[in-house]
Amino acid sequence: MSNAKPWIANYPPETAPSLEYPRVPLTFFLEQSAAEYPDSYAIYFMGKRITYRELLQMSYQFAHGLIRRGVKKGDRVAIMLPNTPQAVVSYYGALFAGAIVVMTNPLYTERELIHQLNDSGAETIITLDLLYKRVSSVKASTPLKRVIVTSVGDFLPFVKKMLYPLVQKKQGHNPQIPYGSEVEPFLSIIKESATTPVKTEIDPEADIALLQYTGGTTGVAKGVMLTHGNLIANAIQCQAVLYKLKKGKERILGALPLFHVYGMTTVMNKGISIAAEIILVPKYEVKQIFEMIDKRKPTLFPGAPTMYIALINHPDLKNHDLSSIEACVSGSAPLPLEVQSKFEELTHGKLVEGYGLTEASPVTHSNPIWDKRISGSIGLPWPDTDCRIVDTATGEALPQGEIGELAVKGPQVMKGYWNRPEETAAILQDGWLLTGDMGYMDEEGYFYIVDRKKDMIIAGGFNIYPREVEEVLFEHPMIQEAAVIGVPDPYRGETVKAFIVFKKGQQASEDEIEKHCRERLAAYKIPRQYEFRSDLPKTMVGKVLRRQLQDEDKKRREAKSSESKTS
Template sequence: MGLEGMPMSIAKPWIASYPPETAPSLEYPRVPLTYFLEQAAADFPERNALFFMGKRIAYRELLTMSYQFANALIKRGVKKGDRVAIMLPNCPQAVISYYGALFAGATVVMTNPLYTERELIHQLHDSGAETIIALDLLYKRVAGVRPSTPLKRLIITSIGDFLPTVKRWIYPFVQKKQGHNPQITYGSDVEAFLSVLKESAVTPVSPDIDPEHDLALLQYTGGTTGVAKGVMLTHKNLIANTIQCQAVLYKTKRGTERILGALPLFHVYGMTTVMNQGISIAAELILVPKFNVKEILSLIDKKKPTLFPGAPTMYIGLINHPDLPKYDLKSIEACVSGSAALPVEVQTRFEELTGGKLVEGYGLTEASPVTHSNPIWGKRRNGSIGLPWPDTDCRIIDPATGEELPQGEIGELAVKGPQVMTGYWNRPEETAAVLRDGWLLTGDMAYMDEDGYFYIVDRKKDMIIAGGFNIYPREVEEVLFEHPAIQEAAVIGVPDPYRGETVKAFVVFKEGQQVAESELEQYCRQRLAAYKIPRQYEVRSELPKTIVGKVLRRQLQEEDKARREQHEQEKTS
């Protein structure tokens, strides 16, 4: 029996493992995503919505500015369903633009500020966005690609626009000192964010939205699987994932929490767990435009955030910082880690330092993004991504036949739930390849234990086949992570004349530590089957990562391949 004919009555063992406070099924209001902001402003008008480098913006102000921005967009011809691109780091303008675009009935296209011209042209061309809100530092890049895209209007802002008064005066001098002096030619189609905002009406805007079918977001996947695709997420998808998030974080109280917004909002993980979830519980969002370990430690010490969604690399950076003892991190009550595997010793050390809970979760852009996490205040399992979230159904299937596999067997993880995308923008064939009757094929190899906890073994395409044996990089990486001298590790398959492929490990040592290859081999030999032991090692000062801290194994593979090819050429020349 394939996915299409799968009966829904099959037991869901994970439900018995839920904490009593989390219901297995939830109510989702039929409202646009903007509803959360309107409710927060109605219930907590004077509470801080945003804190940004000393600047505070209350919920009433945030809602007013979002209405103003919506009115500005409508006046400039933005209609329901039009795509509006936002290319900003974490700053108040990113939140105002996001909700303003949604109030105008538009579909937001979150755009990574680190995109190269090639990536930017692809995304703007593919999405058909005619409006972009961008940082002044990115103006040259955006203006450069404009002739190759449908862009008609640019709205340009500066980090200085929302700084406290004194900092705002100083900011242009700081920019010049750092060699940043953006020259912007303003006109009818290139406008300044603040002037657009100030000249616009504060009248409330209420678009006619069908939450189930109207798109709130086109979120482009990172392109690690080839060309980046626009994931179509409806208002309902994002509302559902936010409410699921509330149900899992059941100890949070509306109007009292403070969320450290270090995850980028232009990535769907930060957008849901920081912005949408934060605003839905009227939390104060502490916006961090760039992750700097020392600044984060100081911010936690001063601003006392209670929630800190993040990625393993963030927590690794904090617990290994030499100045750590100078800072108080005890305000943190809960963290869900995503985007990569969370090493057990990182979890343990972070919890010792904060007294809070840090658990591993799992998601993907195509699911808004979260589908699983370990219970934060309940029973969790090390190495597991935890339990499916409420209303999320999961199966482990045979990648070749689509047959459901028995508990304990490794296969491809398939998920179904209200947070799953409607498909890829303008790509029906690619949609059909991963969406089968509402089931999303994740491309991740996993298994489920008897209590309904799921374990990711690895990406389907990252699996190494050495001498006929299947080797999952994540397992080898977990072992290397446990070595006291290793801060980070990544494992890839490289060609081997005898085994077909063999295991190569890239390691980053902790500051001041170094270990011989022979010692690492001995260490792995005690913990891994012989065929899984790395045969090659490369020491790095850092590993290439995505913006949310996921190690780019593909880049390591490409670099390794290029080095081998160069070596071959040198041998033959």
């Protein structure tokens, strides 16, 4: 492969192949938007609105509060919150204080929490009253010194705020928090602190802004070190690709969790960099999403395929108008063509597939939104992002059209894994990040992911990529969701098993599905086993957990074989 970058020729004229990145801390975006649009709304949350001026002031107040409690530059501060204003204030407040943010999934079990807090060395955590019990039960096994507690009610409009404790009681949630010197309420820290600016010396290239733990789907979760420079670059690249978005004019539907790097970049950092109003959705419920779209008319809706699937298959869909949505970038899982076309038909906006990984802040590719896009492709590399396909055995670059491992290089690529030099060296070589995803590039520079290196199924010597089989299953009119894994086979080594969720009130037999696959797939790729389910296990961002399906399947087989031995 020559060094030419064939994808640049396919960039729309509005997107420059190389961009300017200011050498500033990530907090610069918030200060800039608050200076230019002080009275514009930054956040909408369940009826409550917060302006850019207020958001900046509260972030300064929170930074002062942390510094007064002994948080120094480089200290790790964990944030374990759903999408609420407090999550945004804590994030920017910690960064103003010079701390490193550790985003923590509110669904983490005690075991996962203990690992993350010990690995990162976080001594401060900001959490929800409803999660306090879980945090306090792990405190003794971790470096935690202070817990800052907030409630969903803290930022509700006056009437809702009054009613909130009653609603909580009714639902059986009545958390009793033992406030004291080590456990403090979030609001009182804000109220006691000054609104004067906080300045910490930051070197954007070297200083870490974020430790983002990669989902432990591949073993133990590792802390990805993302610098201020990495996160600034990805937000600016995002702006160059979504060039039609106007500063101070957009409304972003924040349904992706901010504790996940995809939501953090495409909703929060990106939103704040263009002074957009961020409509925070703490929990993805279709009815609530419809209501938000009706009421707040978002223009941008970054999401995951499962979010769009849930909307377009909902019986209430016909009663709602989705036409305010101009652009959506779908990530975290492959976007089926069916879903893309149906969603675009409903919104008259554009829905394109993108690609990224935590180690790249996270986005590296997407299809041009208002230009030539290719279904099934993750699109073109983003500005200043170099890509190549390498041979997994030799590391040599492969010619176009050949399948190998995707490697990427660019200003958004992480500094490395926290305290894991060997693992960093294995995946980061001369600035090239090995993604673990198998793919190829066509002659125009569009990239295609065929699957995770680890998920590939080898049946009778043939390589089978689960994604290809899933795409075919998705085309079946009765099927809402499908996931494919390899299971042991005495003859072929491995064979294909499909897990299927039907659309509401629909059904199809194994024979019908097999006939459908036979018309579209080579014989060796056709699933040999089927399991029909009401849902599939997923991460918070809607990525199907194939690993969990494999574990369940393995347990079932082991139980069966021990039964047959005893009988």
